[in-house]
Amino acid sequence: MSRPDPQHTQLYLDGVSVSFDGFRALNNLSLIIMPGEMRAIIGPNGAGKTTMMDVITGKTRPDRGTILFDGDTDLTQMDEAGIATLGIGRKFQKPTVFESHTVWDNIDLALAGKRGPFASLFHRAGADDDRILAILETIRLSARRHVLAGSLSHGQKQWLEIGMLLAQEPKLLLVDEPVAGMTDAETAETARLLREIAQTRSVVVVEHDMTFVRDLDVKVTVLHEGSVLSDGSLDHVSADPRVIEVYLGR
Amino acid sequence: MQGGILLPRLDRAGLAFGAVALGLAILIPVLNLGIPADSPFHMPPHVVALMGKYLCYALLALSVDLVWGYCGILSLGHGAFFALGGYAMGMYLMRQIGPRGMYGHPTLPDFMVFLNWQELPWYWLGFDHFWFAVLMVLLVPGLLAGLLGWLAFRSRVTGVYLSIITQAMTFALLLAFFRNDMGFGGNNGLTDFKDILGASIQADGTRSALFAASAIALALGFILCRWIVRSKLGRVLVAIRDAESRTRFLGYRVEQYKLLVFVTSACMAGVAGALYVPQVGIINPGEFSPANSIEAVIWVAVGGRGTLIGSVIGAVLVNFGKTLLTNALPEIWLFALGGLFIAVTLFLPRGIVGLWTDYWAKRREKQAASITPHPVTEGP
Numbered sequence: 001m002s003r004p005d006p007q008h009t010q011l012y013l014d015g016v017s018v019s020f021d022g023f024r025a026l027n028n029l030s031l032i033i034m035p036g037e038m039r040a041i042i043g044p045n046g047a048g049k050t051t052m053m054d055v056i057t058g059k060t061r062p063d064r065g066t067i068l069f070d071g072d073t074d075l076t077q078m079d080e081a082g083i084a085t086l087g088i089g090r091k092f093q094k095p096t097v098f099e100s101h102t103v104w105d106n107i108d109l110a111l112a113g114k115r116g117p118f119a120s121l122f123h124r125a126g127a128d129d130d131r132i133l134a135i136l137e138t139i140r141l142s143a144r145r146h147v148l149a150g151s152l153s154h155g156q157k158q159w160l161e162i163g164m165l166l167a168q169e170p171k172l173l174l175v176d177e178p179v180a181g182m183t184d185a186e187t188a189e190t191a192r193l194l195r196e197i198a199q200t201r202s203v204v205v206v207e208h209d210m211t212f213v214r215d216l217d218v219k220v221t222v223l224h225e226g227s228v229l230s231d232g233s234l235d236h237v238s239a240d241p242r243v244i245e246v247y248l249g250r
Numbered sequence: 251m252q253g254g255i256l257l258p259r260l261d262r263a264g265l266a267f268g269a270v271a272l273g274l275a276i277l278i279p280v281l282n283l284g285i286p287a288d289s290p291f292h293m294p295p296h297v298v299a300l301m302g303k304y305l306c307y308a309l310l311a312l313s314v315d316l317v318w319g320y321c322g323i324l325s326l327g328h329g330a331f332f333a334l335g336g337y338a339m340g341m342y343l344m345r346q347i348g349p350r351g352m353y354g355h356p357t358l359p360d361f362m363v364f365l366n367w368q369e370l371p372w373y374w375l376g377f378d379h380f381w382f383a384v385l386m387v388l389l390v391p392g393l394l395a396g397l398l399g400w401l402a403f404r405s406r407v408t409g410v411y412l413s414i415i416t417q418a419m420t421f422a423l424l425l426a427f428f429r430n431d432m433g434f435g436g437n438n439g440l441t442d443f444k445d446i447l448g449a450s451i452q453a454d455g456t457r458s459a460l461f462a463a464s465a466i467a468l469a470l471g472f473i474l475c476r477w478i479v480r481s482k483l484g485r486v487l488v489a490i491r492d493a494e495s496r497t498r499f500l501g502y503r504v505e506q507y508k509l510l511v512f513v514t515s516a517c518m519a520g521v522a523g524a525l526y527v528p529q530v531g532i533i534n535p536g537e538f539s540p541a542n543s544i545e546a547v548i549w550v551a552v553g554g555r556g557t558l559i560g561s562v563i564g565a566v567l568v569n570f571g572k573t574l575l576t577n578a579l580p581e582i583w584l585f586a587l588g589g590l591f592i593a594v595t596l597f598l599p600r601g602i603v604g605l606w607t608d609y610w611a612k613r614r615e616k617q618a619a620s621i622t623p624h625p626v627t628e629g630p
Contacts, residue, residue, distance in 0.1 A: 057499060084501035096496040098489045109482075109489055115501045117510045120483035168500060 007071040010035045010172055010202040011056065016065030017226075018051055025051040026062070027226035033172065038198035040213045040234075041206045043223035044246060049206045050093070052223070053174050057090045058083040069172070085115060089170035093177045095157035099150030103141050103160060106149050107132045110164035131167070139163035139193070155186040162193060172202045179212050191215040210234075222246070264476040267559065271469035278465075279458035295454050300573065302461040302529045304566045309468045309522035311549040311565035312558060313515040316475050318547065319556030320484060321511050322491035324409075327416030328519050329543035330423050331391035333533065335520025337427075338390055340440035340533040341374060342383035343451070347444050360442070361435045371433045380447060387524040388517045394419075395516030396509065403505035403512075408494070417540050424538035439534025446528050457529070464525045468562070471518050475558050478511070487511060548591045554601025563602055 006012040011033040018026040026048045033039055043049055054060035056067060058080040067075040075083055084090075098106050111128055114120075136142040139159040144152065149160060158178055165173055175194065179187040191212060197203060198218075207213055213220060214234055221231040222243050230240045237243050278301060281293035310332050317323040344359045353363040357370055376382040398419060402412055430436035449456045478484050489497045490504050498504050527533045536542075546565075553564020568590070576583050598605055 059495075079503075080495075080498040081501050081503045084499050090499045092496070096493050098492050098496070100488060100492055101485060105485055109485060109497075110500050115503065117483055117486075117507045120486050120507075121478070121481050123482035125482070164500070 005071075006032075006068050008035075009033065009068070009071055010037070011204075012066070012068040012071065013052075013056075014066040016052075016055060016062045016067060018055060018060060018062050024226050026055065026065075029065070029223075029227050031221065031228060033202050033204060035171075035202055036198075036200075038194070038203040038205070038216065038218045040216055040218055040220045041204060041223060042208070042210075042213060042220060042237075043229070046225075047223040048226040049223055050176060051226070053090060053176055053206065056083075056174060057088060081115065084168065084170075087169070087171035089165035089168045089173045091161050091165055091173070091175045091178060093180065095154065095161050097149040097152075097157050097160050097164070099148065101149055102146055103136070103149055103152070104132060104145045106160055107135050107163055107167050110167035112167065112169040135163050135166050138166065138196070140189075155182050155190075158182065158186075158190065159193070162190075162197070166197065170201060172204070173197065175203065175205045177207055178205065179207065179209050187212055188215065261476060261480060263559070264473045267472045267476075268469045271465045271472075275462035275465035278461050282458050283454060295457050298454075298457050298461050299529050302457070302464045303526060304569050305461070305464040305468050306522045306526035306529070307546070307549065307569050308562040308565040309464070309471050309525075310519050310546050311553070311561035312468070312471050312475055313518035313522065314546050315550045315555060315558055315561035316478065316518070317512055317515045318550060319558075319561070320479050320491065321487040321508060322408075322494075323508060323512060324413045324547070325416045325512075325515075326413045326540065326543045326547065327418075327420040328515070328546055329540075330416075330420035330538055331395060331516040331519035332523035332526070332542075332546075333420075333423070333427075333535075333537035334391045334394065335387045335523030336527040336533040336537060337434060337440070337523075338377075338383055338386040338520070339524035339527045340443075341377040341386075341434075342380060343443040343446060343528060344440050345374070345378040346446065347442065350444055351442070359435070359440075361430075361438065362433070365430060367433075374433070384524075387520045391516040391520035391523075392513050395513045399509045399512040400505075403508045406505075417543065420538050420543055421540050424535050424540070427535035427538060435534070437535060439532055439536075440527075441532040441534075443528065443531060451528055451531070460525065460529050464529070467521055467525055471521070472558060472562070474514075474518075478514070479558065483507070483510075545587065548587060548594075550601075552590065552594050552598075552601055554603030557601070557603040560601050560603035567602075 009032050011031070013029055013031040016026050016029045017024065029048065029052065041049055041052070051060065055062045056075060058075065058078050062076055069075050069086060069088065073086060078086070098109065101109070108128065111131060133142065136145055139162060141156060141160060141163065144156070149157065152160060162175075162178070178194070179190050182190060187209065194203060194205065194216065205216065219231065220234050220237050222229045222237050222240075224246050229246060230237045230243050278293060278298055281291060282295060282298050285292045310328060313331075314325060314328050317325055347359065349356045351360040351363070353360055355363045358367060362370070377386070398415070402415055407415060426432055427434050428437050434440065443451050445451060446456060449459070479487070486497065486502055486507055490502075490507060494504055523537070549565040549568050550561045551564070552568055553562065554560025568587075571586075572583060575586055594601065600608075
């Protein structure tokens, strides 16, 4: 398989390995995401999907391998906050919003801007209201903007978290199981939302729900035991005998 | 909004609190100094000192609430910052005794003469100046909190592990300050103070002035805390408390925020200790006792964590109860305190202030419910 030069990629993983107490969570994983690309990652439990997110976002340090952002920034030497300000947003599997803040304040805290404690202390409210309103419109939560995030429904919390990621203005968005626990209508709405987001940035979606992956209609990568088993269109990978064996064989 | 970048934007709660504190700072001295001793409205000097002590505890509680209530850092070692501030003030007061000590030595405090020391240790130099002592009141607790916080927050020590470290810190300081060769008076601590800023420490006027200073310090501390928690910084602190890793993935360096608020809080506790020592007339290693730090956390829990005003109410009420109970039945105080903590945790998880806000929310709901059916009955 011909590999593009890392120079033009958004995210470049080459030979990344991580072990926990002898268990190889990632095994020589290589993956390339181009600017503006949306990619779905699937794989059975324990395939390394969440660990992959952890090494990209700086939560876990890889034992070996290269991780480059924008073709030249080495992510393995940075911490979570540094990587986040670089332009990588991450959505957790379980919706994680600030429950004792209002919907509005959740977005406000996520807005791209200075992140130091003194900048926050002297920050003046009101300057970014238009941006916050626009994001609330996108995630369909304008009417609930003064409600505490803790009182939102599960699906609304997922959207709020996606809204917070948008407010960060990332170049790359990592989304971990966005539709887990959602109703069918919410799932369809989320697929629409993600496609809309992907128009302006790269998005990596980890998901179990095959209907949802089909709705996204993007290139799919199958992970198994910490490395790439197969990639291509959903129809292509579902026809791959190795994928069928991994999913159905055991 | 304009031009208010550097000046704290005073909100109503901060102003109201400042006004009450200022009122007390005037009223109590007037009741003590301005009213003749045989009048029923006269306030005896020991009551003035007692109330001043409560206000110092309230400032300590406020500092605990800032880190625990808003940033989720359960410090079980804030008593150490309080005691360090107290020792810095105590050292100034010792130097003010001058040659009037029991042994009459021109510079050395009595306990050093007793230990056959020939000269003042280097770390006592400068404490004959009030400004230097004030600087140390802020600097010593601040630096210790900065060092501990930098190590702990950088290594991402959180929750109960952090609580244990802070508790160990205060216990270690307790043991260290008990040693005579530390040069802080060993288990007797520092006492027999004579003057503060040239005024006799026993004089009624000085006691009233110290009370007023405590009330003003508490008000300034409250206004500072309100400013912090109402700013964006305060919202980031709550975000860290509720979802630390989410905050990190949004790009905030959590350890910097924790460090800033922890150091600010330690400095506030140091000021509280510095005002406490001249009013009680002694500082000894017992102030480092782990139980003291835990007691401060209980005041905050009783008043209502994460409300600021609750910590002040809790500190004053619990200490008022302590004064009453330790006079009547001294042996049951600790049981009462423990029982209070359990009762508050079980029945009043949001403290006294939480009870109050719940009551008003319910009343408002009831009122709203009694108004809405009206048009329906009149309609047809």
